[in-house]
Amino acid sequence: MRKGSSDGGRPADARPALRRWWGWGEDGHDPDLSPAAEALLRDELEADPSVRRAPARLDDLELPAPRLRPAAHASLADAVGPRALRIDRDTRVAHAAGRGYPDLVRLRAGDLSGAPDGVLIPEFADQIPTVLAACTEHGVAVVPFGGGTSVVGGVEPLRDGHESVVTLDLSLLDRVVDIDEMSLIATLESGLLGPAAEAALNSAGLTLGHFPQSFEYSTVGGWVATRSAGQASTGYGRIDDLVEGVRLCAPAGELVLEPVPATAAGPSLLELVVGSEGALGVITEATLRVRPVPEERVYEGWAFSSFGEGSEALRALEQRGASPDVTRLSDEQETRLSLAIAGAGASQRLGRAYLRARRRESGCLAIVGYEGSSDDVAHRQKRAGGLLRAAGGVTLGRRPGREWARGRFAGPYLRDVLLERGVMAETLETATTWSRLAELRAAVQDALRTSLEMRGTPPLVTCHISHVYPSGASLYFTFLARQEEGAELDQWSAAKSAASEAIVARGGTITHHHAVGRDHLPWMCDEVGELGVEVLRAVKEQLDPSGIMNPGKLVPS
């Protein structure tokens, strides 16, 4: 079943040129702000409605000269071929940062000081050991780069004591290595983008079912490296549940963990590679569980009178083994904000009237989705529906579900629009046990509000649950505030720190699916303890003795 893996002659030039260097995705997808949304920004955030802040013009900007010494340049060009080592401005800019809020603030302001000294775009995985050997020899830091969508600074080209830094763009490692239809597993190269991976699997009647919000621009390797969760992961499982085997190319050698369904052979090395964020080596391929493409997908809306009521309903579903595949509950603020942003379309008016009639107007919207065979979907929908109703839910039918599905990848475009209006739009997330959930949510909301009010920029803070587990749930916060012009990064940092301190103080994990990267590094010690950090360091030193792999992220130094 090993599929042919050569497709020779492809130019080393796969990164689409169309992606916006200063923001999300491609042009042409930015939403308009409804009058209701504009009113909300003005009334609640004290944002000036006339503000329009365009990003810097690339032609006006200068990049620092690449700092690769000639000997390093020659070795790297040897390793991948001269056309696959790029030092041109556009390529360096496209790899200068991830897509977190502080990244976008700096990019839009024209700060390209963080651009890598060069970008390597190898065509084959077997070129990577030579790349890493050359980087080790010449003291060059290496940043593995899949789709570049990290929101935690995971692909920022940090030197961290090294003379130079290169980005290792994996986009040409985009082959389907093997599909084992009998065992329902697929081995995919790490650079495959979400849509390409799904298309390849769909053509064999299969799906991975992994749809993070970054789906269109993130990769298989990025998902595995960051313990990604998708919008349907309550049903399909997080990427860590789906990975059964992996290849990691580290400076010290290759770690090959063949797929097995389960093993008792000691501590899990697979679970060390999953979540390794490029700091232990380069994930070149992964073997993932796949499923038949569902016959049917049904997404529907439910209303609850409060977040507490909705949260108890989701807990009841999950603990009885009746969870839908997509399980999502917006709090009162997020429900209100979504309605404002969506504007006063006909479907929304209908929905509001319905809710008002049932006294849920100021309540919470839940989206639940079922995927599978028609029989199975019907049975599960009926069972879950009964439990949701018993817990106080009112069904809103399929229209809200369809609208959610239509806009499921659109959030980051809205962030670009808000940044243009001078509004900070940032998200952060955690997970904890059901017994700690309400208290943790209140503490994070309070930390965000207090920290931003103290700076004179009162925020709007919203929250949703997007993933449920038998023992607890995720909490995903979005906060909007008028930007402090000239002090955007300080403002962000104050809010981020306050929220993170609240999370670790109340038993939440510092990240449920965004990963650690640069932004969560200060809280890794709270997360795993000092001894835990030392263990991570020992693993890193074994696999990456020179410390060239993605330095300044994940493992506190």
Added chain:
Amino acid sequence: MRKGSSDGGRPADARPALRRWWGWGEDGHDPDLSPAAEALLRDELEADPSVRRAPARLDDLELPAPRLRPAAHASLADAVGPRALRIDRDTRVAHAAGRGYPDLVRLRAGDLSGAPDGVLIPEFADQIPTVLAACTEHGVAVVPFGGGTSVVGGVEPLRDGHESVVTLDLSLLDRVVDIDEMSLIATLESGLLGPAAEAALNSAGLTLGHFPQSFEYSTVGGWVATRSAGQASTGYGRIDDLVEGVRLCAPAGELVLEPVPATAAGPSLLELVVGSEGALGVITEATLRVRPVPEERVYEGWAFSSFGEGSEALRALEQRGASPDVTRLSDEQETRLSLAIAGAGASQRLGRAYLRARRRESGCLAIVGYEGSSDDVAHRQKRAGGLLRAAGGVTLGRRPGREWARGRFAGPYLRDVLLERGVMAETLETATTWSRLAELRAAVQDALRTSLEMRGTPPLVTCHISHVYPSGASLYFTFLARQEEGAELDQWSAAKSAASEAIVARGGTITHHHAVGRDHLPWMCDEVGELGVEVLRAVKEQLDPSGIMNPGKLVPS
């Protein structure tokens, strides 16, 4: 919800004195061999029906003098209190070995040369750091010991270069630390035996649902340390699926991983502690997912005309998300052997007549079990039943299920009876993908047959599937052969090696739920690669710099 954890005044003497030092469990549970079973041993194994080999008499045996130096003895007695450091004969003998076949061969022969120099039975987890510090200072190796049921040499007191070795018996760490009923998690001390853990949970209406064959004599900590799987783990999940938090007391310090339902905070340290087999430190408590006690438990028998047909039926069930909680398929040989051993009881005659009528007489028996609310069990049983029938299965009703459930923990007693008859009875297990399953099974059977026939002791080799996953299944082999008197260990070693080589050559894991211990150590390099072994070594050096923790197991030196 933190439960009181003091129960002062308990004597440091909890290991039940009734357990047989040379075999399994307690007296009074050994099965009789039916005439059919005796005939089978005679005809197929060429075993002499008159052989009766009694174990050595403890009173006739001498133990090596304990090798603890006075300073070490004094430090350890200080650490746990003088009554909790035991060097008496009975206590040392009770901790001299695990319960694998080679352990029993040596014990029955009166070989007690491996007994530890002393046994520590601390009453509180907070005494353990002092114990480990004293052992580090005096160069004493430490073997953590839960229920002592390891079948891979996991609790053998190996010195491995250390002057002395002590066993750290955790049986007094048997407290329920916390039950969080809202989040359905329970924090249990590691020394809790299976029945005590279940009793404590049951009194809160909860169950862990973890029932390995060793259930009556194995502990929470042992399960976590060995990645245990239970008989209902297809439904409830393996212990690695159930652990959400853990405390590991290592010579370098304490690693505390608080329970969270899911996290993306880097490589999983939890998954390093799970499966650490005492070689990284002492697991003192674990937080585990629990569930409501099921309203109903239904186990039933199904017949298939062949193992291949049955295996495809289980695959269809699992890949459609319709697996029962207990899912078990015996091959033709195991089905025949089970019928012979059970004897010609009325129920068996019924079963046989039924099977003969449906041309399944020489076929395979499957046991499937459903646990949960009555509604849920009824729905799942109907759905799975339809799929099993469509795949060629014939239902045998609940009687075979009840008989299986009655004898579910009895297998190891039968092994003692067979050893008395001069018959080797050993098991080994693996797991692989569905696409490799048939080939792997044939290769292991062939390796066992060839290696034992070459020694003039033709074996009976049976196999079952006991755990199914979407991507594959476990294979559990039992082999019986006439013992080579005086060369029992060579004979075992030849068969074990041949089977293990076959497993690693064909993509199986060296162990699905028995762990690595001493017996699978030679194949760890095949399992995780040389670099993988180096990573494990780096982790061990970080947590256990003097190498005192359970040396000679898990991590090749």
